[in-house]
Amino acid sequence: MLVRGKTLLNNFIFRIAVEILRNLDLLIFLQYTLYMTSIKRLYYYVMCVSAFSMSKNLDQKDAYNYLEKYKGIDFLDECYDAEHCLSIDNAVDDLTVICKNNGGSVS
Numbered sequence: 001m002l003v004r005g006k007t008l009l010n011n012f013i014f015r016i017a018v019e020i021l022r023n024l025d026l027l028i029f030l031q032y033t034l035y036m037t038s039i040k041r042l043y044y045y046v047m048c049v050s051a052f053s054m055s056k057n058l059d060q061k062d063a064y065n066y067l068e069k070y071k072g073i074d075f076l077d078e079c080y081d082a083e084h085c086l087s088i089d090n091a092v093d094d095l096t097v098i099c100k101n102n103g104g105s106v107s
Contacts, residue, residue, distance in 0.1 A: 044084050051088045052095055056106050070099035
């Protein structure tokens with residue numbers, strides 16, 4: 001009876017260990033997905049700021065500061081799901097309008 005009880009306990013521990021590893025794999029996958037999503041967003045923001053700076057004849061630091069001050073970066077973050085499907089030129093146009101609506105003067 002003691003051997004059977006030990007076997008049941010070992011099976012139970014094994015099942016728990018397998019479940020923990022499955023959850024760990026899922027956690028690692030979710031962390032990787034979140035990391036890659038963040039990298040993609042960051043890359044998109046850099047592209048938009050760069051395109052905005054070129055279209056408005058600003059250096060990239062000034063363009064970023066302008067977009068930050070007049071809510072352009074917030075707009076990119078809030079509307080990323082829709083905006084990243086559009087062209088960069090369209091994003092620059094949208095950023096121009098958003099910033100102008102929030103007090104910006106660059107056109």
